[in-house]
Amino acid sequence: xxxxxxxxxxxxxxxxxxxxxxxxxxxxxxxxxxxxxxxxxxxxxxxxxxxxxxxxxxxxxxxxxxxxxxxxxxxxxxxxxxxxxxxxxxxxxxxxxxxxxxxxxxxxxxxxxxxxxxxxxxxxxxxxxxxxxxxxxxxxxxxxxxxxxxxxxxxxxxxxxxxxxxxxxxxxxxxxxxxxxxxxxxxxxxxxxxxxxxxxxxxxxxxxxxxxxxxxxxxxxxxxxxxxxxxxxxxxxxxxxxxxxxxxxxxxxxxxxxxxxxxxxxxxxxxxxxxxxxxxxxxxxxxxxxxxxxxxxxxxxxxxxxxxxxxxxxxxxxxxxxxxxxxxxxxxxxxxxxxxxxxxxxxxxxxxxxxxxxxxxxxxxxxxxxxxxxxxxxxxxxxxxxxxxxxxxxxxxxxxxxxxxxxxxxxxxxxxxxxxxxxxxxxxxxxxxxxxxx
Amino acid sequence: xxxxxxxxxxxxxxxxxxxxxxxxxxxxxxxxxxxxxxxxxxxxxxxxxxxxxxxxxxxxxxxxxxxxxxxxxxxxxxxxxxxxxxxxxxxxxxxxxxxxxxxxxxxxxxxxxxxxxxxxxxxxxxxxxxxxxxxxxxxxxxxxxxxxxxxxxxxxxxxxxxxxxxxxxxxxxxxxxxxxxxxxxxxxxxxxxxxxxxxxxxxxxxxxxxxxxxxxxxxxxxxxxxxxxxxxxxxxxxxxxxxxxxxxxxxxxxxxxxxxxxxxxxxxxxxxxxxxxxxxxxxxxxxxxxxxxxxxxxxxxxxxxxxxxxxxxxxxxxxxxxxxxxxxxxxxxxxxxxxxxxxxxxxxxxxxxxxxxxxxxxxxxxxxxxxxxxxxxxxxxxxxxxxxxxxxxxxxxxxxxxxxxxxxxxxxxxxxxxxxxxxxxxxxxxxxxxxxxx
Numbered sequence: 001x002x003x004x005x006x007x008x009x010x011x012x013x014x015x016x017x018x019x020x021x022x023x024x025x026x027x028x029x030x031x032x033x034x035x036x037x038x039x040x041x042x043x044x045x046x047x048x049x050x051x052x053x054x055x056x057x058x059x060x061x062x063x064x065x066x067x068x069x070x071x072x073x074x075x076x077x078x079x080x081x082x083x084x085x086x087x088x089x090x091x092x093x094x095x096x097x098x099x100x101x102x103x104x105x106x107x108x109x110x111x112x113x114x115x116x117x118x119x120x121x122x123x124x125x126x127x128x129x130x131x132x133x134x135x136x137x138x139x140x141x142x143x144x145x146x147x148x149x150x151x152x153x154x155x156x157x158x159x160x161x162x163x164x165x166x167x168x169x170x171x172x173x174x175x176x177x178x179x180x181x182x183x184x185x186x187x188x189x190x191x192x193x194x195x196x197x198x199x200x201x202x203x204x205x206x207x208x209x210x211x212x213x214x215x216x217x218x219x220x221x222x223x224x225x226x227x228x229x230x231x232x233x234x235x236x237x238x239x240x241x242x243x244x245x246x247x248x249x250x251x252x253x254x255x256x257x258x259x260x261x262x263x264x265x266x267x268x269x270x271x272x273x274x275x276x277x278x279x280x281x282x283x284x285x286x287x288x289x290x291x292x293x294x295x296x297x298x299x300x301x302x303x304x305x306x307x308x309x310x311x312x313x314x315x316x317x318x319x320x321x322x323x324x325x326x327x328x329x330x331x332x333x334x335x336x337x338x339x340x341x342x343x344x345x346x347x348x349x350x351x352x353x354x355x356x357x358x359x360x361x362x363x364x365x366x367x368x369x370x371x372x373x374x375x376x377x378x379x380x381x382x383x384x385x386x387x388x389x390x391x392x393x394x395x396x397x398x399x400x401x402x403x404x405x406x407x408x409x410x411x412x413x414x415x416x417x418x419x420x421x422x423x424x425x426x427x428x429x430x431x432x433x434x435x436x437x438x
Numbered sequence: 439x440x441x442x443x444x445x446x447x448x449x450x451x452x453x454x455x456x457x458x459x460x461x462x463x464x465x466x467x468x469x470x471x472x473x474x475x476x477x478x479x480x481x482x483x484x485x486x487x488x489x490x491x492x493x494x495x496x497x498x499x500x501x502x503x504x505x506x507x508x509x510x511x512x513x514x515x516x517x518x519x520x521x522x523x524x525x526x527x528x529x530x531x532x533x534x535x536x537x538x539x540x541x542x543x544x545x546x547x548x549x550x551x552x553x554x555x556x557x558x559x560x561x562x563x564x565x566x567x568x569x570x571x572x573x574x575x576x577x578x579x580x581x582x583x584x585x586x587x588x589x590x591x592x593x594x595x596x597x598x599x600x601x602x603x604x605x606x607x608x609x610x611x612x613x614x615x616x617x618x619x620x621x622x623x624x625x626x627x628x629x630x631x632x633x634x635x636x637x638x639x640x641x642x643x644x645x646x647x648x649x650x651x652x653x654x655x656x657x658x659x660x661x662x663x664x665x666x667x668x669x670x671x672x673x674x675x676x677x678x679x680x681x682x683x684x685x686x687x688x689x690x691x692x693x694x695x696x697x698x699x700x701x702x703x704x705x706x707x708x709x710x711x712x713x714x715x716x717x718x719x720x721x722x723x724x725x726x727x728x729x730x731x732x733x734x735x736x737x738x739x740x741x742x743x744x745x746x747x748x749x750x751x752x753x754x755x756x757x758x759x760x761x762x763x764x765x766x767x768x769x770x771x772x773x774x775x776x777x778x779x780x781x782x783x784x785x786x787x788x789x790x791x792x793x794x795x796x797x798x799x800x801x802x803x804x805x806x807x808x809x810x811x812x813x814x815x816x817x818x819x820x821x822x823x824x825x826x827x828x829x830x831x832x833x834x835x836x837x838x839x840x841x842x843x844x845x846x847x848x849x850x851x852x853x854x855x856x857x858x859x860x861x862x863x864x865x866x867x868x869x870x871x872x873x874x875x876x
Contacts, residue, residue, distance in 0.1 A: 139585035147577035150751030296738030313588030
């Protein structure tokens with residue numbers, strides 16, 4: 001029998017407990033696949049006493065994650081504690097410094113310290129694997145790192161947050177408000193009590209920063225991502241999108257442009273017939289545009305204990321087999337400092353929803369302001385009160401005007417809408433949703 | 439500079455020429471990713487003179503593929519000649535026997551001799567990689583071999599033949615006949631002059647046999663696959679499917695059942711809202727059902743020179759990095775002899791389209807025959823002449839009857855329909871399409 005790969009497991013939440021279950025259940029198959037058994041020998045977590053439905057007595061218990069990371073009897077340190085700071089950071093650093101490979105699902109840690117940790121792993125000739133950090137059960141990290149090396153990547157975009165996709169799906173399918181869907185998501189455990197991190201796009205941004213680094217060979221740079229969440233999306237945006245042949249998804253997009261790498265997270269209109277538009281509920285999906293494969297899309301569970309554990313176990317399996325690839329696809333000192341393409345210079349189509357005051361000249365003023373910025377209109381829909389319901393017939397209610405522009409720049413759109421607001425021909429703030437073409 | 443990985447390339451058709459282009463174009467990125475350069479040093483093909491738009495003078499030319507496979511100056515033999523027999527087989531065997539790793543896109547060779555070749559590769563401690571053999575640019579082999587090792591796989595199914603999916607898509611979207619769409623596909627280069635291998639499901643079956651082996655740890659066994667093509671599909675089947683909430687796809691399906699492993703290729707009704715149903719045109723897709731990830735779907739190009747070359751280059755990249763996994767995911771002597779689940783015992787829902795003779799008692803007879811076999815009907819649609827058009831009003835034309843059954847067995851359906859035919863209450867042969875639920 002070949003020497004077992006000995007694992008130290010830090011963190012026994014839903015994912016950690018699922019890793020224990022999968023390694024138990026797949027013991028024989030893992031041994032066949034990796035050529036050696038995988039054995040958890042020691043573990044740490046905040047509470048030893050908590051009932052997790054798994055037998056912990058067989059593992060050596062260590063109170064301090066850093067001590068576990070340094071323990072002589074482990075080959076691999078599996079970090080499932082989370083958080084960009086200590087103890088996760090200190091423990092991962094300690095493990096790498098001692099020449100132990102690390103598997104982590106910690107996107108926050110990687111987004112913030114990924115390059116430094118990768119450099120340490122490379123210096124020590126050990127692996128730093130993190131398939132579970134992005135889109136859980138979808139093997140997108142392996143696909144980018146290994147599967148697409150023959151390609152020059154042009155764009156990567158995806159639905160990376162199940163909470164947001166669940167909310168947008170229900171809003172679209174049932175015509176409910178954002179607030180109602182969020183409340184439901186919280187009741188069902190799909191959203192945290194404090195949902196800000198998810199719904200304002202920050203979770204997506206952390207994941208995107210990791211994908212962008214793998215896709216373009218650049219240093220992880222979450223600070224250069226433009227981030228906008230879904231809380232301003234109204235049910236009427238989704239019904240207008242449907243009418244115009246689109247769906248609204250919260251996408252993380254990283255794209256190579258002539259101005260540098262553009263990274264952005266925002267609600268996005270995607271053509272209804274694209275693979276990404278079909279992804280409903282808590283499911284995640286990532287599309288990669290590349291010169292040789294043209295486009296590939298991976299769809300699967302983006303969260304959940306077992307799905308995340310599946311990725312963790314695959315990462316451990318690679319280490320058991322002796323596979324070691326550079327964490328971000330190339331040596332960390334070869335990762336480029338990416339030139340950031342500023343959001344103002346983003347180019348694309350736009351959906352703009354305005355409430356025009358119902359008086360002569362409003363539409364003309366709006367059209368003039370757009371034209372002054374060189375914005376061409378692909379389609380325009382204007383519906384008078386009654387068609388969208390709820391208006392007081394005794395009063396000249398504002399009229400919804402929906403504009404779809406041809407490709408223009410973010411800057412032009414912002415300037416045009418600022419002028420329209422100054423003209424006082426609209427009620428409230430304009431709604432703007434960027435369009436992503438396939 | 440690290441030692442280059444030296445490649446001998448056999449076959450310079452569309453894929454081979456694309457491999458040369460990708461390795462040229464990605465030279466720097468490949469070196470960064472793999473830690474060493476990848477260099478094609480020698481090549482062979484049927485014709486040296488043919489203009490392929492690539493510069494061949496820089497490679498040593500070898501006339502005999504077997505001699506190239508044995509050449510001292512190569513580390514990896516890349517086989518892109520195709521065909522289950524020689525010279526491909528002899529050359530791959532020669533390379534492995536000399537201790538050289540092999541990359542191949544040759545599904546026919548793998549379906550027929552895969553286990554034997556894997557055993558030889560393992561004995562020589564070299565890699566035998568074949569990502570390009572199934573679904574070209576989609577990294578499904580790597581996903582099964584490495585990405586899902588934490589999972590127990592339950593089912594794998596997919597659209598593995600772009601020609602068939604192109605034909606079915608056009609039939610559905612434009613209401614055209616099978617023959618018209620096939621002719622178009624041939625004109626556009628999506629179908630061969632002799633399309634039998636594609637449209638009768640044999641291409642899909644070869645690919646499925648490889649996927650099933652990887653998914654279930656069993657020996658490749660194309661002979662145990664039930665195969666049925668798409669040539670009998672009529673436009674009205676597609677419109678009925680649409681009306682009932684389905685789409686028709688030619689699927690390869692391998693599923694673990696209580697009776698053994700069921701492998702089958704046939705036109706299949708899939709619910710319209712599944713990821714696989716959304717896949718249109720020449721695109722391929724594979725869905726894997728597994729206990730931990732539940733379901734993941736990979737969508738991408740299933741053919742084409744560059745997409746196939748992308749997979750070949752990724753396989754070469756793994757070898758350059760020193761990665762070697764068992765070709766079918768575990769040592770070939772640990773691959774199980776799978777118990778074949780016979781098609782007669784297949785369980786599932788069925789779509790049945792009959793032309794009932796328009797006389798009293800026909801429907802009752804059909805219903806009785808189904809009931810006698812214990813088949814329950816989920817829905818039934820019967821349309822009298824005129825609703826489907828084309829009938830001669832002067833004559834009692836046969837009436838289309840569409841039945842959707844609850845889960846039953848293939849055997850029961852065959853018996854019931856044989857009895858109905860003996861009863862002479864229908865015109866022509868019944869159309870039967872199996873339903874695959876997600």
